[in-house]
Amino acid sequence: MTDQLNGFDHEQVLIRRGGRSGLPIVVAVHSTAAGPAVGGCRLWTYPDWRAGLADALDLSAAMTVKCAVAGLPRGGGKTVLPLPPGLRLDADRRRALFLDVGDAVEDLGGRYFIGEDVGTTAPDLLTIAERTGRVMGLPTESGGVGEPAAPTAAGVLAAIGATCEVVFGTADPTGLRFAVHGLGQVGGRVARRLVERGAVVTAADVDPTRHVPGVATTDPDSLLDLDVDVLVPASLGHLLTREVVARLRCRAVVGPANNQLADPSVGDLLVERGITWAPDVVVNGGGAVYVVLRETAQVGHEEAMKRVDAIGDTVREVLTAAARTGSTPSAAVADLVRRRTA
Ligand SMILES: NC(=O)c1ccc[n+]([C@@H]2O[C@H](COP(=O)([O-])OP(=O)(O)OC[C@H]3O[C@@H](n4cnc5c(N)ncnc54)[C@H](O)[C@@H]3O)[C@@H](O)[C@H]2O)c1
Incomplete structure (x- = not known):
């Protein structure tokens, strides 16, 4: 199957510019064969957004293997927020970005659940949770099981x-x-x-x-x-x-x-x-x-x-x-x- 698709073996990749933040958002759903995809949200600086896309594709595929090895009824997904070099997010734009991320996750209709990864923290997850219930690892005081x-x-x-x-x-x-x-x-x-x-x-x-x-x-x-x-x-x-x-x-x-x-x-x-x-x-x-x-x-x-x-x-x-x-x-x-x- 993968060969017929010229090496592309992801189920779905959502790429969009956040409506509030104006920043690129990439959500890669590699597989939901075993169950909904899970994977963290990475906020990092990349030379250009395509490098962030490449990372999201690799990281989500690795998540599928990780879940299979661990015997979890889940598949692999990943969100990457590729910041352009030199951009520093102020508090308002950071909040806008994570609200945009929440909308993107919600639009996937339960195929993907998001968590923390490099560059994101519990307050960012709480912002995402204002827009979607599909968030994993929220702080205990917010009803989750805490950071992974x-x-x-x-x-x-x-x-x-x-x-x-x-x-x-x-x-x-x-x-x-x-x-x-x-x-x-x-x-x-x-x-x-x-x-x-x-x-x-x-x-x-x-x-x-x-x-x-x-x-x-x-x-x-x-x-x-x-x-x-x-x-x-x-x-x-x-x-x-x-x-x-x-x-x-x-x-x-x-x-x-x-x-x-x-x-x-x-x-x-x-x-x-x-x-x-x-x-x-x-x-x-x-x-x-x-x-x-x-x-x-x-x-x-x-x-x-x-x-x-x-x-x-x-x-x-x-x-x-x-x-x-x-x-x-x-x-x-x-x-x-x-x-x-x-
Ligand atoms: N947090 C988790 O639960 C989790 C789960 C699975 C995998 N991981 C992976 O483990 C790694 C670390 O995750 P984390 O949650 O500790 O992230 P983190 O963002 O808290 O820590 C990453 C650290 O690496 C440093 N760093 C970045 N580039 C570097 C470089 N070139 N040389 C030296 N240091 C550099 C950063 O400054 C930061 O302190 C990541 O690859 C992440 O994807 C994390």
């Missing part, structure tokens, strides 16, 4: 434990050296927890105000040259280019950033270099698992967190299968998805 960043970080920590067990023979990070790329909502939480557990952590963020106690900082490029045990990508996607992988001095890469491989061939290069990469679609599913289970399946906090912790088991299964069959971790995930959706 905490369960996402919990899932990442479970994935780090499983990866360390496979690579270093122990899930205990004490004394291991980590490099965290991006100290935002998820990267900041992961770095803090690793320090608490006795790891040696260095981090970098383009925003110089981001700091975590006990974490040494450097610039984002130099971080990639550090002699460490584990690299934790927690900024934006496509960090792992062929050039970057050739420079890495770590034994494992495991972190929350979406779409870490700049292209699929990078997966082979990581294998060639003996670097174990835990696929992001498995590692960063904790927020989606928690929010979907709590808000749509009425599952309690403890039970939902157990499902988040199970991300560690899936990572172990994927890495072990890849090592056993001599395939890449991406191929092992594709195989897992085939079996789980059969």
